[in-house]
Amino acid sequence: MEISTIVIVAVIAVFAIIIGVGIGYALKRKMESASLDAGRKTAEAIVADAKKEAENVRKSAELEAKDILFEGKNEFEKETRERRKELQALEKRVQQKEENLDKKFEAIDRRDAEFQKREKALAAQEKKVKDTEAEMEALIAGQKARLEALAGISAEEAKRMLVEQMENEAKHEAGKLIKRIEEETKAEADKKAKDIIALAIQRYSGEYVAERTVSVVNLPNDEMKGRIIGREGRNIRAIEAATGIDVIIDDTPEAVILSGHNPVRREIAKQSLERLITDGRIHPSRIEEIVSKVESEVNQAIMEAGERAIFDTGLHGIHKEIQKLIGRLKFRTSYAQNVYSHSMEVAFICGVMASELGLPAKTARRVGLLHDIGKAVDHEVEGPHAAIGAELAKKYGESAKIVAAIGQHHDDTPENIFGILVQAADTLSAARPGARREMLESYIKRLDDLEKIAKGFGGV
Incomplete structure (x- = not known):
């Protein structure tokens, strides 16, 4: 009973x-059908809207x-x-250009016609001139023949005589003209040279201190001589050995x-002896010490003096x-004239004269400053100081014209224009009253003579 119930x-x-499944399926189908209808209607509405939008x-x-x-x-x-x-x-514009071209062509045609007309006139005139020349040549030939017959000489002979006469007269006149020009040129050159020299002397005024060829050292007393000599002369020998100079005690x-x-x-x-005395x-050991120290100081002073001379003359590159x-020229004298000061004076005089002549003043000053550098070593090197100086200038890179001027400044006929300038300036510097001791007496005598002449007039 229970099992049947369960089965039922x-x-x-x-x-x-x-x-239930069948009812669900039927409901689903019905719902899908309704959904398709709604979708179809929506699609139709969308298509209608799209067509309308496309039309717009x-x-x-x-x-x-x-x-x-x-x-x-x-x-x-x-x-x-x-x-x-x-x-x-x-x-x-094209039409205007065409019109202008037409006008230009017309003008060219007119000019061409005028040119042809003138050409014909010139040809006719040329023919007339040639005919006239032929007539004149015939007339001249006839006159020439008659003149030759009357004179008894040919035309060539007469021409030769005339040419000789004219040549002689021309030579005579040319000689007179050349002589006059030479005299005028010489007078003008002398005047110009004097003016340049006077100007150079006026524009430079140097001072000199005449140096002796020997040096004198003053002593506080004569007893110092014995101390300088030293025991058995050892001090004086040490001084002479250290300096290379003779010490004369008399x-x-x-x-x-x-x-x-x-x-x-x-x-x-x-300087060493003066310091030793002080x-x-x-x-001997102190002498060597002092001499060594003084030698360094003097060498430094030499370089400073050279630098100062170069600066004062406005030069560079030396x-x-x-x-x-x-x-070194600061310690060198020539006829009691200090060569350093003399070189400076020559440099300035050369510069002034070069400026007046339109030449490079710096080059002239350079030659003037260096012209006597051979004297700085002429006691060590054989030969004239001009040749020594030229060789030194060449060795240390000076230009050829500077070297030539230095070497020629004592020649009778220097070929270099700067050699002529430095020769003139050198002579002026040396010839200045009081510059060299050997000339001092002659200048004083001339001044005395001038004073006597002046006093010979009343009221002086």
Whole structure:
């Protein structure tokens, strides 16, 4: 009983499930059918809206195309009108140019006609001139034949005699003219030279201190001579060995004489001895110490003197060795004239004269400053100081014209213009009253004579 009930219940349940599934399927189908109808209606509505929108877009595109076409048409017509105007203007210019060319061609035709007319006239005139020349030549030939018959000589002979006479007269006149020009030129050159020399002397005023060829050292007393000599002469021998200068001690009161050919060594000896006297300690080791110190100081002073001379003369680019030689001239004398000061004076005089003659003043001053550098070593090197100086200048890089001028400044006929200038300036500097000791007495005598002449007049 219980099992049948269970089976019945199970069968009922199965049928219930089957019925439920069928009802669900039927409901689903019905719902899907309703959904398809709704979708179809929606699609139809969308298609209708799309067609309507497409129609609107088409109409809008047609309107826009019509506007673009209209604007393009207007723009084309405008460009066409402007182009037409340009073409008309161009056509007008071409027409004007054609008219101008026509006028020019007409003018050329007229000128050509005038030229041909003148050419014909000139040809006729030329023919007339040739005919006249032929007549004149025939007439001259006849006259010439008659003159030759009357004179008894041929035309060639007469021409030769006339040419000789004219040549002699021309030579005579040319000789007179050349002589007059030479006299005038010489007078003018003398005047110009005197003016230049006077100007050079006026514009430079130097001072000289005449140096002795020997150096004298003053002593505080004669007892100092014994200390300088030293025991068995060892001090004086040490001084002479260290300086290369002879120390002369004689009867001269309170003085010692230093003698030597080298002015720089003599100056070193002089300063060294003066310091030893002041210091009071005079013995060989102290002598060597003082001489070494003074030698360094003098060499430094030499370089400074050379540098100062180069600066004062406005020069540059001079080799250090030449600068040293210039400084050494400060201790060199020639006829008691200081060569350093003399070189400075010659440099300035050369510069002034060169400026007056239109020559480079710096080059002239350079030659003047260096012209006597050979004297700085002429006691060490054989030969004339001019040749020595030229060789040194060449060795240390001076230009060929500077070297030539230095080498020629004592020649009778220097070929270099700067050699002539430095020769003149050198002579002026040396000939100045008081510049050289050997000339001093003659100048004083001349001054005395001038004073006597002046006093010979009343009221003087």
